Structures are given as C-alpha cells and as structure tokens.
Amino acid sequence: MTSGYTYRGAGVDIEAGDALVEAIKPAAKATMRAGVMGGLGGFGALFDLKAAGYNDPLLVSSTDGVGTKLKIAIAANKHDTVGQDLVAMCVNDLVVQGAEPLFFLDYFASSRLQVTAAAAVIEGIAKACKESGCALIGGETAEMPGLYADGDYDLAGFVVGAVERDKLLTGADVAPGDLLIGLASSGVHSNGFSLVRRICDGEGISYAMPSPVEEGKSLAETLLTPTKLYVKGPLAAHRAGLVKAFAHITGSGIIGNLPRVLPEGTAAELDAARWELPPVFDWLQKAGRLTASEMANTFNCGLGMIAVVARDKAEACLRVLHEAGETVSIVGRITERKGEAQTTIVGPAGAWGQEQMWVVS
Structure with a gap:
C-alpha cells in the first residue's frame, strides 16, 4: 500500500x-x-x-x-x-x-x-x-x-x-529661496537594480569579479552595500525645528522624488558640482553607457535624502546632521516654477561624465 x-x-x-x-x-x-x-x-x-x-x-x-x-x-x-x-x-x-x-x-x-x-x-x-x-x-x-x-x-x-x-512634516511651507541639503548615500541603495543586473548580464560582467571601485572586495560586495538608515540625524534636525521637508531618493531617482515634497508653483534646482558622484555610479554610467538623464531618473547618484530648509537655518541644520554622522552639503535651492520641469540638475563640464554643460529635467 x-x-x-x-x-x-x-x-x-x-x-x-x-x-x-x-x-x-x-x-x-x-x-x-x-x-x-x-x-x-x-x-x-x-x-x-x-x-x-x-x-x-x-x-x-x-x-x-x-x-x-x-x-x-x-x-x-x-x-x-x-x-x-x-x-x-x-x-x-x-x-x-x-x-x-x-x-x-x-x-x-x-x-x-x-x-x-x-x-x-x-x-x-x-x-x-x-x-x-x-x-x-x-x-x-x-x-x-x-x-x-x-x-x-x-x-x-x-x-x-x-x-x-x-x-507632521508636509512641505506646505516650502518656498522660493529655501536651500536644499543633500545627505550622502552609501551606494546604490535598493533601487535601479534591474538596470544594474541588465548592464552586468549584457556586458558579461561577473558579480564575482574584483570590485572596480573598492580594493579587496568583489563587485557583488560593492553592489550589496546596504541602504543607509536616515533616522537619527534627520529626526534630530526636525525636532530642532530646522527642516521644512525631506525627500527620500528611491526609485525614479532625484528627478522623480524631490517633486513629491514641493508645493504647487515651486521648483528645485540642483548643482551636480556641489556633491560627489560616488565611484560605483561612475562605473555604472561608463559600463552601461548611461546618459546623465538616465542616471538622475534611476539612481540616487550619491544623495540618499534631501532636506529643504529656510536659508537662515541652513548652517544650523548642516551642523546637526553632521554631528549625527551624516555627510552633508548644500546642493541647490528652491525657485519659482516657470516651466514643466519641477526638478532640474545642472552640471559643469566633466560632471557625471559629460563633456559640456548639461541640464537634466
């Protein structure tokens, strides 16, 4: 049986x-x-x-x-x-x-x-x-x-x-003249990996190969660097009354996420020369022959979170975030919205692999 x-x-x-x-x-x-x-x-x-x-x-x-x-x-x-x-x-x-x-x-x-x-x-x-x-x-x-x-x-x-x-933070009081503070990312975080994997598969790149940007590590170890936890520093800055809004830069990159906290009639302008593009993104851009626009619409490009602050509170906010262990810099400003684009990144010659001045909207 x-x-x-x-x-x-x-x-x-x-x-x-x-x-x-x-x-x-x-x-x-x-x-x-x-x-x-x-x-x-x-x-x-x-x-x-x-x-x-x-x-x-x-x-x-x-x-x-x-x-x-x-x-x-x-x-x-x-x-x-x-x-x-x-x-x-x-x-x-x-x-x-x-x-x-x-x-x-x-x-x-x-x-x-x-x-x-x-x-x-x-x-x-x-x-x-x-x-x-x-x-x-x-x-x-x-x-x-x-x-x-x-x-x-x-x-x-x-x-x-x-x-x-x-x-509660809503961003309702964000206004032209406010400044943007960028909080550095730890790497690719957890977005854009379908594109990362497509590049590796298409170019015959093995995850087991030596990391192109970190000595003594494999490519897999570099790509698996965990997403940064933005809790202690941002909450400390908020509790001190220094922040109008935060944007978490996840899927759809800087271009897609920053507008989510901007009121009607406002826009954000960022200067790519004001923060460092981490080596892993430089490698991805070159390996995949990605345009600056593709980068900014897919990845965090080195900024895992962006704070919107009043100009007269920017220095205090930078100090609180820095003391909490964040790597921070002023990366842009809020302006009046004059066209369709609500987030614009401008860059000088050489920024993000570009040979001329460029604009991503």
Missing part, C-alpha cells in the same frame, strides 16, 4: 520554521523599546503609544521590499546586508514625514526554507531595527514550493511610526 502524502513531502518543513524562530529570538529581543507589549510568538503584536511617550500622535506606516537586489545576494550567497536594505527602505519613508519608527514586521517567503540564510537576513533586519530605534515585534516566514525557484526568496517589510499632530 502506498504511504499517504505529508506536508514535508510537499516541500514545507514546519520544524525548520520553528528552528528559525528560535534562532532569531535573541536578535528580536535586542530591539525591544518603550511601548512594546509582549514578545514574539503571539497571533498579533501589541504596542502602547502612551507608554512610548506620545500625547496626540498620528500613526504613519510604510511598506516596501528590497527588489531585484536580492538576486545579487542570492547569486553571491551573501545574505547579511539585505535585512538593513529592507528596514531602511521602510523607515526612511517615515522620517520624511517627521515620524519616529516604532515597530517593524517582516515577511520572508521562499520555496524551501534555508535556516542559515534566513537567519542571516532576519538578524540583519533586527540589527537595523535596533539602530533605527524601532522594535522588531513580529513577522511571517512562508514556504511556497512551486511559486519560487529553489534557492530564491523574497522580502517585504512593514513599519509603523508616530509623530505628534503638530509636528
């Missing part, structure tokens, strides 16, 4: 899932903060806003993933950095509204759970949560054989934060 079917035989290993929960409990416990009620293992997670110190809070939430950057992590068998990417893509979106990240939940899906790789990912999530001041209070690990290729996995993150009602 043929034996009956089993869940394990169908490709789902419940014991592996239980082992992963036990493996990550210490990392999750290290992220606990005021407001957390209970711990891992319940059907739902609880958080007490009053215990976290809020009087009249607005809840702010965000969800995101890491995108096809995961394909490089999987190809390189390096899983310890993408957890920070996941957290950063979520918490940075809260900060731009003046909100403090409070708690985080993750979703890890694969065809077959590989505990070592999954634990490395989630430990990276926990480390980034701790650095961001938010608690990792729950999540889901799903095995779905037949939906994902063997060895592949996907990530999603969910963060909830809060801001006092009268401290």
